[in-house]
Amino acid sequence: MARALVGRVGAWVVLGLALVVSGALFALVPSVEGDAFPSAGLPAETQSAQVQALLDEFPDADTSAALLVYERGGQELTADDEAAVAERADALAAESVAPQAVRPQLSEDRTAALVVVPVDGAEVEADLAGTADRFRTLAAEDLPEGLRSALTGPLGFSDDVSSAFAGADLRLLLVTVGVVAVLLIITYRSPLLWLVPLAVVGIADGLARVVVAPVAEAVGLPVDASISGILSVLVFGAGTNYALLLVARYREELTRQADRHQAMVTAVRSAGPAIAASGGTVALSLLTLLLASLQGNRALGLACALGVGIAMVFALLVLPAALVVCGRGLFWPLVPRVREEGTPARVGAWERLGRGVARRPVLVALAAVVGVGVLALGLGGYRVGLSQTEQLTGNPESVQAQQVLDRSFSAGLSGGVDVLVPSEDVPAATERVEAVDGVESVRPAAEHEGLTRLAVTTSAAPQSEQAFEVVRSLRAALAGDPGLSDALVGGSDATALDTLDAAEDDLRLVVPLILGVVALVLLVLLRSALAPVLLIASVLGTFFASLGAGTWLFTHLWDFPALDANVTLYAFLFLIALGVDYNIFLTSRAREERAVLGAREGMVAALGSTGGVITSAGILLAAVFAVLGVLPVVALTQIGVIVCLGVLLDTLVVRTLLVPALAFLTGEAFWWPSRRTAR
Template sequence: MMRNMASLPSGRVAKWVVLALWTALLLPAFMLAGKLGDVEENDNSAWLPSNAESTRVVERAEKFQPADTLPAIVIYDRPEGISPADMTKARADAEAFKGITNVVGQPQGPVKSQDRKAIQTVVQIQKDKKGWEGIGKVVDAMAKVGEENADGLGFHVTGPAGHASDSIKAFSGGGGLTTITALVVVVILLLTYRSPVLPLLPLLTAGGALVTSEAVIYLLAKNAGLTVNKQTSFILTVLVFGAATDYALLLTSRYREELRRHEDRHEAMAEALRRSGPAIIASAATVAVSLMLLMLATLNSTQGLGPACAVGILVGLLAMVTLMPALLVICGRWIFWPVQPSYGSAGATKEGVWTRVGTAVSGRPRIVWIGTALVLGVMAIGVFGLKADGLSNKDQFTDKPQMAVGEEIQSKHFPAGSGDPIYVVAEAASAERVNTALSGVPGVADVSTPVIKDGEAMMLGELKNAPSGAAAMRTVEQARTAVHKIEGADAQVGGNTAIILDTQEAATRDSKVIIPIVLVVVFLILALLLRAIVAPLLLMATVVLSFGAALGVSSLVFNHVFHFAGAEASFPLLTFVFLVALGIDYNIFLVTRVREVALLHGTRRGALMGLSATGGVITSAGLVLAGTFAAMASLPLVFAAELGFAVAFGVLLDTMIVRSVLVTALTLDVGRWMWWPSKLFRHHEDPQLPDTSAGGGAEMSTARSSHVPAGRPPGIRLG
């Protein structure tokens, strides 16, 4: 059955049908993918679950103020002192702001600072259906007003609206990210294939998979309530390009082998799909299932990221096992020019680097895997220095946008929390008691008079500290403790600071719940694929150790090289899911090949031959995936830079060290016990390898000659 299914996309007629179907699919997909931005929800409050306290405050506060508003804090400054003309301009600007579309209510101010060197005006902006993009246009219009006839007077828009505006400008580099990612893929494929034409096929196929994925995600967001945002979009881009190209590399490598064994390229592709298909499908399934488990998150942004990226993986898989084979067969052998694999030719006989690595590891496998594990363990110690407790607004950028400059000026001349207060909503009968309790919270500078409407009261608390900082979030916690004690008040604390706090708490909870579940599910997938228990346990242990080492080194780099202030609370979970799922990918590619060879030659010989056979293609795949994630650094966002670095470093570590050295050494040491309790363990003896410390070259020459035979013994199926 597998043989019949594998022959479908490479059939003499079917290849044209596949191409026609994908062409027909991509035409509407392009139009739908372009609408993805219309359904993005980029506000912090939209990322939270409906039962979060800050979310409830947003709902209850709608009766007191226009819904979906965001404060823009306008700061003017003149180091030598504010003049009367400056105050006149600030008043005129405040009136002009009222005429800008989506500016609502009466501006607060302008107010001159006590040191008479700055002016502050607070303007409320109502969000429209375009979310961040709409706010960005309002802020740009305000900047045009403020900078006109400024005569040396500094002008900045900060606060939540300023942060939203600068964020959308940072994310506007998404088109550049796609271009950079594509260029990275092309360069690595050129180095891998040494063909100027062949890289175009996986690039075009991955691009088609990305467009189709975005179209499907748009439909899910519009019709099924899937939460997507700019973060989802840029992660989807690098994931689809990276993972889909990995699948293309594995398929193409096996297809090139089969072209030497089969005169007919259609038969060669059918055999390549039959041989490599299970590993590719298992790898994609592992990643997709791991990502789908993010739906267990309480944080809507993480919850939506999982299925969105899973769609990207599955569509990438579909493209690489249907469209890619069809294109390869349509093009014929010339696509490999200038080195075309001819029928009956032998593969490269030159001893490769991975053959030499295997020879070196086989000399003292137990010492090698213990030593490697210890080194990775030492690298993992750095994880204790990881500060994944969230970032303030100004620390979320790798550069210093105008919002951050304005925030520094504001905190220098005004109370740090002015313009972005906490909101407290309670029963009207308890308004005075709640007001008194809120006034007694140490981090609250001032509390407004309660406003009462429809049996409920709302009051504002001005913070002493910067609203997005750790001190302000401690104040929110204290305020909640204080007002929750008031019996019958039904008091709740919200506002932008509370939203950030609730986001961090939800992300921490999600990590504790989802990480163990991912480990269990990935183990079960491996156990089903390998029909064993020992091998999945060992593979899981190596990947977790690799994740710890990658996170430990990343922490040191973030703190002492990049000098980042910290990391988002969701960073460890997302890094874990990507590294564990993608790291298992490469182990699947290797171990399924080891198992295939072990059926004939035993596990220890299989470990060496499997490494020799897959080392090049897996290394290329790792370079592609690492390169695509590293491209995320092109966005001026700390989260993108940190996630990109951690995943890229982790993938390289897993590809170069964990998979090639640690897993190979473990397999050599454990031998046929890797497959316990499967039939392979019970029915195959595992002869000892000859001592390779002095004559390893001859041993590996035998392995190489066994790897690319002209044919295989009749009656033996390597599946």
């Protein structure tokens, strides 16, 4: 296959077919608009999902709310301020679906005023940004000097989240391309060579964006902006890693063979299995997310698996053809020339490092394990679950207004807890609910076909741990009464709690599956029983160390109180799958060299041959994932930081020191039961 793909005619044919197929897909595949921001996607059996499904049938199902907060920096509002707020309330009522309900409320300490405006949910969904801007403008007109207004509540938070993702694809793409271009130029030290892998990976990324959205939509797993951002970062990171490995092996073969086509055949035959195994590991690991309960996790798994598959195909088929067509001059000014027979190869720094590790493998292994263990101590501050006001960086307007509400009104005023009960049970249910600690008020809000929605106001901040405890207590209290066993507790706070619980369930389900996939791929590739165990143990250590270091940084540097619900699962997935990549690159080359040099010298030679390219690939992948931090979304920042730390740790410590040390300690047993057949 390699000969057919990179032959003198075959390379041109491959490039022509790739351009035709890619162009056809770009032109013919219908575009699909993704969601502006992530949705819950909870399993249908959760109480909050059942409540939402039933509330969708209520007459007021399409009603949302805009909360306008007025304050002057903690000072008491003046009479003029109160008059202005009343005037603004009248103007806002004209835009409401329930004008009679729009009345200004003054806090007990008279430092803030609140105007709650019921709005048409369909109108909000059709033009979220326009609706939010209209309410902000109306609320701020003709206010006395020093009096400020701010929008919060469902409308305000939705608009701020949507704004955080607005243009996210383009921003991430531009920053990612810039980072990749700079690092490729530094790595290759050529003004030309970097253009080919970047162009090939860029086309793969564009094709992934075009193909993934309609495929996901067709199977009922719509892709939102956060998934699109992770997809782009993953395709560029993985695709560029594969390109670095292939180009490095091709350059090496060009110093041995005069015919560049034959050199590429050897490079594809040697690096191809490692690239296929690495890409297959990542794709199969991602596909395990299809068994998750959260729709967002399933959508991420499908989208990113398709993206990695496309990146792998382009790296194995299109990139070799493009490199061969361009010829040796592409490497200018450092054009590789064939070494004369008998010329000794230069001993590089990585080979010297390998021999140093071989001399003291016990000391190196212990030092690496201790270092990983110290970083893992940061897990002492590990906590999962962000409240509504903690999910965005930069202190947006909705968060500032919510903080004013927390100080001057009930913290749970903008939260959402809904209790659905049969209408005949409303008195008993109301009594039960009012008896729960943390509940401030209960009122019947709507009735439909024998069901009544009880709107519950709590004293807890929205989606905080205190709010979750109130939801748990409400469910326990209602379930403990045989006459109220049909009651359901939902709303935004309950949805956040059920999402957190579902994320924990997904973590427990998917982690063993990912480890099983990785073990199977390593067994097939290395044909060894011990090596996969040691490699998996090493990447597990990397994961816990990076999670611990990330947790410490989030707590002490960024002041994030906890991790987002899905961060641990996504970090585990990317670090295990991508971390094994570098070990696959190293050990597959060591297995190849073992046939000639033996286990010990084979590992030294493999480290010398792959050390530079794997380090470059790791630094590049870490930088690409760090790009996620350009978006003001805490969850993406946390994923980017943890994966960045883990990839650097895996590249510079685990793959460089720990894995070779373990291989030297175990010797030929590292490859058991595979036997060495000397060549």
